[in-house]
Amino acid sequence: MSVLPIHFNDIAEACHRLKDIAHHTPVMTSVTADRMTGTKLFFKCENLQRVGAFKFRGAYNAIAQFSSAQLKTGVVAFSSGNHAQATALAARMLGTKSVILMPSDAPQIKVAATKGYGGEVVFYNRYTDDREAIGMRIAQEHSMTLIPSYNHPHVIAGQGTLAKEFFEDVGVLDVLLTPVGGGGLLSGCALAAKTLNPQCRVIGVEPETGNDGQQSFRSGKIVHIDTPATIADGAQTQQLGEMPFAIIREYVDDMLTVTDAEIIETMKFLAGRMKIIVEPTGCLAAAAVLARKINVSSKTVGIVLSGGNIDLLRFAALIQG
Numbered sequence: 001m002s003v004l005p006i007h008f009n010d011i012a013e014a015c016h017r018l019k020d021i022a023h024h025t026p027v028m029t030s031v032t033a034d035r036m037t038g039t040k041l042f043f044k045c046e047n048l049q050r051v052g053a054f055k056f057r058g059a060y061n062a063i064a065q066f067s068s069a070q071l072k073t074g075v076v077a078f079s080s081g082n083h084a085q086a087t088a089l090a091a092r093m094l095g096t097k098s099v100i101l102m103p104s105d106a107p108q109i110k111v112a113a114t115k116g117y118g119g120e121v122v123f124y125n126r127y128t129d130d131r132e133a134i135g136m137r138i139a140q141e142h143s144m145t146l147i148p149s150y151n152h153p154h155v156i157a158g159q160g161t162l163a164k165e166f167f168e169d170v171g172v173l174d175v176l177l178t179p180v181g182g183g184g185l186l187s188g189c190a191l192a193a194k195t196l197n198p199q200c201r202v203i204g205v206e207p208e209t210g211n212d213g214q215q216s217f218r219s220g221k222i223v224h225i226d227t228p229a230t231i232a233d234g235a236q237t238q239q240l241g242e243m244p245f246a247i248i249r250e251y252v253d254d255m256l257t258v259t260d261a262e263i264i265e266t267m268k269f270l271a272g273r274m275k276i277i278v279e280p281t282g283c284l285a286a287a288a289v290l291a292r293k294i295n296v297s298s299k300t301v302g303i304v305l306s307g308g309n310i311d312l313l314r315f316a317a318l319i320q321g
């Protein structure tokens with residue numbers, strides 16, 4: 001058996017760090033969705049988390065453990081998505097500075113949001129630059145600490161607090177589904193869920209075009225793919241992180257995929273019926289259930305809606321398309 005990067009205790013400690021700091025997000029239900037699937041569905045609304053996604057949990061849990069020397073110099077992150085905003089806000093709350101590397105063609109709205117949370121944005125060219133190398137150089141030159149968005153024990157433990165909170169609110173679930181990009185969310189949640197109910201089936205959901213996680217899960221080794229074409233931009237990762245993968249192999253039961261069309265149907269359902277805006281990546285787990293990619297009848301099923309950050313005009317265009 002491999003040595004796992006974190007244990008349940010790390011998640012319990014992260015819960016204490018995040019108490020009254022991260023939002024305790026609501027759990028929603030839908031009679032219509034229950035009738036459609038013949039089951040009892042619970043939706044954990046991380047689209048209503050600070051910065052609009054669960055990423056705040058991991059980023060805050062990581063920076064909260066900085067030494068005073070680390071706090072003096074600050075944190076570096078590379079992300080064009082929710083980890084950027086999460087790191088910038090968490091850094092500001094903990095009184096340290098953040099440098100966020102973003103591609104020069106990142107959506108203006110995300111750049112503005114990251115700056116709004118106090119992050120210093122540094123641009124790179126996504127076609128010619130190696131962002132990891134640039135991030136490492138900045139971190140080294142300024143003695144700053146690099147916090148990756150999923151391949152880090154404190155980040156994984158932070159994301160795991162979501163599942164612990166979910167179980168505390170609705171009781172023991174039979175099935176838990178989460179979206180998957182680099183695997184930080186799924187691995188943290190799987191460890192928490194299996195500790196609280198070893199019988200719980202834990203399932204990760206990816207876009208069909210980007211099923212590297214499913215391939216890795218089935219083959220037992222990390223599979224690398226080209227950047228997939230999908231509207232689920234938070235899941236356009238090319239491979240799972242090593243730390244998440246070690247936990248996923250141990251605790252995850254299956255990996256499923258959904259199409260972009262199924263994601264769009266789910267965005268429409270969540271907005272139309274449940275009155276909530278969920279970004280494409282945030283819909284992955286819900287789409288697997290609503291599109292019957294899994295037989296869940298007569299079970300209690302937990303679905304993680306992982307984020308809600310999408311430009312409203314883009315949202316409108318997608319649901320009209």
Ligand SMILES: *Cc1c(COP(=O)(O)O)cnc(C)c1O
Binds near residue numbers: 054055081082182
């Ligand atoms: C980052 C992100 C994911 C994927 O999380 P990983 O930990 O990389 O697997 C899913 N949904 C949203 C909204 C995200 O921002």
